[in-house]
Amino acid sequence: MNCEHYIGNNPNIEAYGLSVTGQVRKANEDSCGFATVPNGELFVVCDGMGGHVGGATASRIAVEQIIQHFKAQRYPNIYQALHDALCRANIQIIGAAEAEPSLKGMGTTACIVLVDGNDAYIAHVGDSRIYLFEYQKQCLFRITKDHSYVQSLVDIGMLDDRDAEHHPRKNVIMNALGIKEALQPEVYMSPVQPAKGDLFLICSDGLSGMVDDDGIEAILGSEESTEQKVLDLVTNANVPGKGTDNITAQVIRVVESPYPVSSHPDHNPNWRKGPYAGPTRDPKKNPAPQDTPKAAPAKKKTKMLLFILIPVVVLMLLIGGGVGAYFLWWHGKGDVKEPPKTEQKDEQKEEPKEEKKDDSVADAEARQKGLDAIKRLNTLSETKLDK
Numbered sequence: 001m002n003c004e005h006y007i008g009n010n011p012n013i014e015a016y017g018l019s020v021t022g023q024v025r026k027a028n029e030d031s032c033g034f035a036t037v038p039n040g041e042l043f044v045v046c047d048g049m050g051g052h053v054g055g056a057t058a059s060r061i062a063v064e065q066i067i068q069h070f071k072a073q074r075y076p077n078i079y080q081a082l083h084d085a086l087c088r089a090n091i092q093i094i095g096a097a098e099a100e101p102s103l104k105g106m107g108t109t110a111c112i113v114l115v116d117g118n119d120a121y122i123a124h125v126g127d128s129r130i131y132l133f134e135y136q137k138q139c140l141f142r143i144t145k146d147h148s149y150v151q152s153l154v155d156i157g158m159l160d161d162r163d164a165e166h167h168p169r170k171n172v173i174m175n176a177l178g179i180k181e182a183l184q185p186e187v188y189m190s191p192v193q194p195a196k197g198d199l200f201l202i203c204s205d206g207l208s209g210m211v212d213d214d215g216i217e218a219i220l221g222s223e224e225s226t227e228q229k230v231l232d233l234v235t236n237a238n239v240p241g242k243g244t245d246n247i248t249a250q251v252i253r254v255v256e257s258p259y260p261v262s263s264h265p266d267h268n269p270n271w272r273k274g275p276y277a278g279p280t281r282d283p284k285k286n287p288a289p290q291d292t293p294k295a296a297p298a299k300k301k302t303k304m305l306l307f308i309l310i311p312v313v314v315l316m317l318l319i320g321g322g323v324g325a326y327f328l329w330w331h332g333k334g335d336v337k338e339p340p341k342t343e344q345k346d347e348q349k350e351e352p353k354e355e356k357k358d359d360s361v362a363d364a365e366a367r368q369k370g371l372d373a374i375k376r377l378n379t380l381s382e383t384k385l386d387k
Contacts, residue, residue: 001234003017003231008036011255012257015251017248019032019247019248028246030206030246031045031046032063037070043252044063045128045204046111047127047206054102054105055108058107089177090178090181093108094181109177111144122188123185125183130144130202131203131213133198135196138221140216141264141268149169162269171209193257194254196254202249204246206237210247216233226253234249
């Protein structure tokens with residue numbers, strides 16, 4: 001096996017690629033390509049399906065159409081250009097299938113990496129993958145997520161990540177070129193920013209399905225040359241007992257980069273989540289870049305607390321002053337009006353005494369009058385009795 005050395009105009013990268021039939025397939029349905037285009041260095045891997053003739057035709061058309069699209073001109077909006085390139089390939093595959101009945105049902109996956117200067121732009125459809133091996137962390141990251149039935153089960157929590165690697169329906173894909181006109185490719189809307197020494201791997205599932213992520217990480221982390229890494233990846237996927245599918249791999253090594261640390265998506269499965277999960281920065285190797293982003297949130301929090309605390313303190317002082325003033329006012333009011341209340345109470349107490357005294361005199365007079373009346377009646381009665 002001999003790797004193809006991709007020689008472009010970007011001195012910041014070096015790249016090699018290799019595609020083989022495998023141990024079982026009669027023909028290679030994978031296709032891969034490379035081209036220097038106005039927007040940079042373009043890398044494409046496609047894995048065809050629909051029979052050995054249809055699959056090979058679909059993947060070949062996809063690679064050709066994507067390269068032609070980017071060779072036509074320099075696009076100011078790379079994200080839109082990636083989307084349009086995949087849609088263009090999709091329509092061409094559908095048209096070819098309609099024109100030739102024997103090709104009906106053909107389709108293909110597609111992965112694109114476009115390196116423009118120091119940035120890499122990525123897009124994909126299907127279950128072919130793009131990985132990034134971070135040299136500083138010696139850690140492998142999936143930067144694409146499979147468009148597959150099994151991955152959809154993982155996403156909704158019905159299947160564990162480890163079980164997904166050996167699921168009987170692992171090869172059922174949910175999105176591909178050539179299936180329907182309304183294509184929805186996945187374009188990552190920010191560039192990957194690799195650090196010096198990082199490695200991109202673009203591969204079909206003939207590689208990722210035979211060599212797990214730990215095995216890929218070990219090979220990419222070895223001291224071998226970039227070319228030898230490609231050979232080792234393909235060889236490990238094509239040993240007896242494996243190699244049940246076509247195998248394609250492209251490896252791009254970042255020779256120089258202005259970025260001290262890598263920035264990229266992370267779609268690693270849960271069983272590979274560890275201290276380097278996600279596009280984190282390594283504080284041991286790059287302390288300065290990490291300290292700056294962390295300081296900003298702290299300042300924002302301090303300012304926010306001051307904005308909240310100052311009005312609260314002022315409000316509390318105003319309320320406290322108001323309560324104190326009201327207390328003094330009420331206390332003074334009580335001192336002024338207390339003497340009249342006391343005199344009024346005394347007057348009220350004396351008046352009932354006088355009333356009680358008058359009542360007793362009146363009662364005595366009434367009793368006396370009653371006694372006098374009784375006496376007169378007795379006198380009159382005695383007088384009448386005497387008569």
